[in-house]
Amino acid sequence: MKVIVIGGAGTVGKAIVEELGRRHDIVTVGKSSGQLQADITDYGQVQALFKRAGKADAVVVAAGIMALEPLAGMTPERFRVGLNSKLMGQVHVALAAQHALNDGGSITLTSGIDVYHPINHATNAVTSNSAVEGFVRGAAIELARGIRINAVAPGLLTESKEAYGHLFPGFETVAASRVALAYARSVEGAQTGQTYKIW
Numbered sequence: 001m002k003v004i005v006i007g008g009a010g011t012v013g014k015a016i017v018e019e020l021g022r023r024h025d026i027v028t029v030g031k032s033s034g035q036l037q038a039d040i041t042d043y044g045q046v047q048a049l050f051k052r053a054g055k056a057d058a059v060v061v062a063a064g065i066m067a068l069e070p071l072a073g074m075t076p077e078r079f080r081v082g083l084n085s086k087l088m089g090q091v092h093v094a095l096a097a098q099h100a101l102n103d104g105g106s107i108t109l110t111s112g113i114d115v116y117h118p119i120n121h122a123t124n125a126v127t128s129n130s131a132v133e134g135f136v137r138g139a140a141i142e143l144a145r146g147i148r149i150n151a152v153a154p155g156l157l158t159e160s161k162e163a164y165g166h167l168f169p170g171f172e173t174v175a176a177s178r179v180a181l182a183y184a185r186s187v188e189g190a191q192t193g194q195t196y197k198i199w
Contacts, residue, residue: 002027002056003187004049006040006093007063009033011159012110015176016062016183024187027053030063040064040089043096050100058187059097060108061090066125068167074124082128090132094139094149104146108186109136113155113199119167129153133195140193148192152182155199174199 001024007013008028017026028034029049038049040063050056064086067078090109097107111129114122136151143149156164158173165173182196 001025001058001187002054004029004053004056004059006030006038006059006061010062011157011176012154012179013062015180016060019177019180019184020060020187024058027056029053040092041084043092046092046096050096053100055102056100056105057102058106058108059093059101060183060187061093062110062183064089064110064128066122066128068121068125070121071123079124079127082124083131086125086128087131087135091135094135098139098143098147101147106147106187106192107139107143107149108183109149109151111151111153111195113153113171113197115153116197117171121167136195137193143192148186148190150186150192151195152179152186153195153197153199154179154182172199 003020003024004027005017006029008017009030029036031039038045066082066086094107109132111132114126115129118126133151136149139149155174156168156171158175161173179198182198
C-alpha cells in the first residue's frame with residue numbers, strides 16, 4: 001500500500017514510518033520537513049497535498065499543536081490554537097482524503113490519553129482531542145467507497161517523559177514503537193469508527 005504519514009518527523013511519526021515502512025510505500029509530510037510539505041491548518045494546502053502525492057491507500061496524521069497552559073489565563077485566541085491545529089487540521093485531512101484515497105482506503109487520526117485522564121493545563125488538549133474522537137465516530141458511518149476512519153489515543157511516550165513527564169504525575173509511559181502498532185492496526189485492519197487507546 002501507499003501510505004501518507006503527516007507528521008512523519010515527530011517522535012510518534014518516526015515510529016509509524018518505521019513500522020509501516022517495513023511493508024508499505026511511505027510518503028512523509030511535514031509543515032517544513034518530509035518528502036512533501038503542507039500546513040494542515042490550511043485546507044487549500046491539504047487539498048494540494050493530495051494532488052501532489054497522487055493516489056494513496058491510507059493517510060495517517062501524527063501532527064497538531066495545542067495550548068498547554070492554565071485555564072485561568074487562557075484567552076479565546078490561545079484556545080483556538082488546539083482547535084485550529086489538532087482538531088481542524090485533522091478534519092481538513094479527513095475531508096480531503098475521503099475524495100483522494102483509493103476505494104477501501106483508511107484515515108487514521110490522533111487524539112490522546114488526556115481525553116480519558118485529564119491533566120492540569122490541558123483543557124485545550126482535552127477539548128480538541130475529544131472532538132477528534134467525536135469526528136471519527138460520526139464520519140465512520142458516512143464515509144463512502146469502503147473508506148475507514150479511526151483514531152489512536154497515545155499515552156505519555158517514554159521518549160517524551162523528560163519534556164512532558166511533569167504534566168503526567170504517576171502515569172506510566174509507553175514506547176513510541178508500541179504506539180506505532182496501533183496505527184498499523186488501523187491502517188492494515190478492518191475496523192472503523194474506533195479509538196485505539198495505547199497506554
